[in-house]
Amino acid sequence: MSNTPFDGTKRIWAGDHQAGEVNSHFLFERDITLPAISGQAMFALVAESRYRLRVNGEWIGDGPARSYPDHRYYDDWDITKHLRSGSNRIEIAVTHWGVDTFQSLNTPPFLLCSLRLDGQTVLKSDTSWTARRDTRNLQHVPRACCQLGFEEHYSATALEQAGSPAIEAPGASESSSSLFPRPTRPLTRIPRDFRYALATTCVMPIDRSWTFPVRRLFSPQPLGINILGMAGVLGATFSCSAKTTADFHLLGPVASVQVNGVSLPLEKEDDLFRTTVQLSPGESWISIAVCTEYDHATELAFGYWADHPIEWPASPWLSSGPLWTTDILTNNFLNPADEARLVRPFAPSFGGMFQADQKETSRVVSQFTQAKNEASFRSVSGSKTRVLPHSSAVTKDAYFAIRTDRVKSAEPLAASPIPTQISRAGTRLLIDLGAMSVGYFEMDFDAPAGAVVDAYFFEHLERDDDGSATIQYLYQESISYRNSLRYTAREGRNHFISRQRRGIRYALLVFRDAPVVIHALRVIESTYSPETVGTFSCSDEELNRIFAISQRTLLLCMEDTYTDCPTYEQTYWVGDARNEALFSAHAFGAYDLLRHSAEVASHSLRGSALVVSQCPSGWDAVIPSFSFLWGIGVWDTYWQTGDADWLARIFPAVLKNLDEASRLCTDRGLFSAKAWNFFDWTPIDQNQETVLHNSLLLAGALEAGKRCAEVLGKAGDASRIASRLAELRSSINLLWDDQTGSFPDAILPDGMPSRKTSQHTSFLALLFGVLPESRRDRALENCLRPAPDMAPVGSPNALYFLLSAIRESHPSEVIKMVRDFWGRMVAAGSTTAWEMVNQEQSRFPTRSHCHGWSSSPVWLLPVHFFDLRLLGPGWSKVSIAPRVEDVTHASAVVCTPHGLLRLAWRLCADGKVETSVQAPVGVEVSVRPPIFPTTPSYDHP
Structure with missing residues (x-):
């Protein structure tokens, strides 16, 4: 790696990582003793899929930049001011998605890093680093959406695991020539406080719920993200001790729901399905069918409210396994002329292969939905029957919890200061940043041990005539998007900065427990860092x-x-x-x-x-x-x-x-x-x-x-x-x-x-x-x-x-x-x-x-x-003419590679136009006569 900071450096990973894991979180730590720091300290770093770097407890930055596996970009952080004479601790939190996203391809996990003092390497990634699973970031949680990773769940009460020596990363074998320095600047970190509260509501959570990774269960490409189609059925036995009225709520690609083989009518609002069912005492069987050409919908959630308790076995859910499959796992059907290895068959359209088989697939799915109990379900499924483990039937889903909360009391929308005291469990707070932003959500608060805060972040709401608000939950059709998180507090002061960079204008915060004292709620805005602004x-x-x-x-x-x-x-x-x-x-x-x-x-x-x-x-x-x-x-x-x-x-x-x-x-x-x-x-x-x-x-x-x-x-x-x-x-x-x-x-x-x-x-x-x-x-x-x-x-x-x-x-x-x-x-x-x-x-x-x-x-x-025309490459020659139309004056600052070009004109009382041009060295500007509405159009030279 002669052209990179990684000479003799090993790609490392954690020994207890299991092949096929998704959403795994690991911490890599190393202590180093240094003399007095007199020169520049640079820390080069790349990891798969996401990382956060801290030095001596200080947040340095997140990465890496998006790239293809055969042309990776590494970050080179200046950490000079964060080091000290004596002992220093470097901590790198790495998340490996284990699935394809719209920003990254699923490749083997690794971490590669080195520390240089005045150009000399003094620390590099090797087996002297300590690796441990980050138990505070929960692994088995719902996918946020097909485009991104997973919903963020953080537990400050989780017990930390003991560390063990890192190992050389298995499977991370890209050529050393595939590493390149990131050519763009690090993103900004600008704190922006939430400005005011719009509403305070008291809510009650749903009785019980599960969320299933149906893409991973039923798609022919479980860890991919091409549109192929998927089909399968979930089923479970439950029991009631008395006649029970239950309100079922479902969220995701639901084709149908049956209880004891009888289909239930479904009402839909945005991405949420609802139905009410009367349950008799004794055992019942529920089945939930998925049959769709659109497997970009990755999760399906089910939960209920009931007027009497419903009992479930410890691991109640069974899966039919995929009921449709294909060997064609691409959506790219153009064959490169010079690469025979990439010749691909053609499917009619996205999901077209599934459409061709949909009639037969629907028939197979219907056989499962007619099941009235586990025995009849297993008789259809046979050896494909699978008992779903906790990792495939998760019971923590912050977005589904917020979507299914029942409102006990509510106030009309009205801007007010954000409260500092939350005294009632189940308090839901709607807060407004005042403008769109993107970055990392931060909260600082006091709470009892185990207190849960659910948060959902969104862009828009409509104010209704009755003073309430309708939140725009959906972006695309009925596809859910979990721009959400769950935080479980430790006793006393809690300070949390999300690791998921997300778009935010509004936030719904549900304090499941009380009392809570709020010290700060903000977004650390993270964007490209421009050196000049027009x-x-x-x-x-x-x-x-x-x-x-x-x-x-x-x-x-x-x-x-x-x-x-x-x-x-x-x-x-x-x-x-x-x-x-x-x-x-x-x-x-x-x-x-x-x-x-x-x-x-x-x-x-x-x-x-x-x-x-x-x-x-x-x-x-x-x-x-x-x-x-x-x-x-x-x-x-x-x-x-x-x-x-x-x-x-x-x-x-x-x-x-x-x-x-x-x-x-x-x-x-x-x-x-x-x-x-x-x-x-x-x-x-x-x-x-x-x-x-x-x-x-x-x-x-x-x-x-x-x-x-x-x-x-x-x-x-x-x-x-x-x-x-x-x-x-x-x-x-x-x-x-x-x-x-x-x-x-x-x-x-x-x-x-x-x-x-x-x-x-x-x-x-x-x-x-x-x-x-x-x-x-x-x-x-x-x-x-x-x-x-x-x-x-x-x-x-x-x-x-x-x-x-x-x-x-x-x-x-x-x-x-x-x-x-x-x-x-x-x-x-x-x-x-x-x-x-x-x-x-x-x-x-x-x-x-x-x-x-x-x-x-x-x-x-x-x-x-300004009828601004660029007449030569790199802004070497520019032509302008004031366009006096609809306005009486205009000014602009336009960025050029040579510096800022400052332009202004003003229509005077006598009808003349005053024009001002301040051009940087290297930009030749010619000024043409003003253009009035009656002036003939100017032709390009």
């Missing part, structure tokens, strides 16, 4: 507010890569990131993040024909539109930074992505793929193999690739790409329908054009120079005044492309649409920008209330009001 202001306060919420949104979606949202997924979606990267260049000068995010996505090409949709992730799906946006983003990154050396390093990946895409073009010259052909949340006909927005975005990627080749002096590549681009543009234009004045969304399997149309094909064709001049006006009309049957833009992300397409010809429309889309968010009092506007069939205005792809006003507003 600004914008003008005479219109609504536009100022739109800029502010957009900039805040973008920052909350910047980590070691760009992410979609801070709460629900925290996922590097490659298509989202193209726009986020461009916006962050202006708003934060985040050039390290631009380069690094593009590089991480390029690593996916070692196992996929095209850049994958999200990475690094256990879900290996490809969204071709995202693959092409990645290529466009590579050119953006060069144009923003002027970094030709970086461009040369990544260009082979650009070529591979384009070559594979060209291979997937049909004899009609259009891109066609058996993939997730998504682009926007709107009714585009995008469930076909040949979807036109893919070809249009490929045209944009080819144009970007050609420019890259030209910059690098690769004339042959540039000529070859230009030829493909000309052929593709010609093929696309053959589909233009003069009668409708639009393109079809797709080509159907019979070769006929789809009857569906969308705005998207028009604005993408305008953006990427596909249309001849004679068709541009009609395409613009589609953007500005679409026909009633034309699918409109469905998200602020897609709207950005539309606004970019019309910005030159109809600049006033840009501001009108910005006001319409983002103005609604501001009017609603939102502190961040929404994923969408007015989602269908929901009382809530959006899914995610903080989504990075919705932050385009941080780019649009300064560019619009």
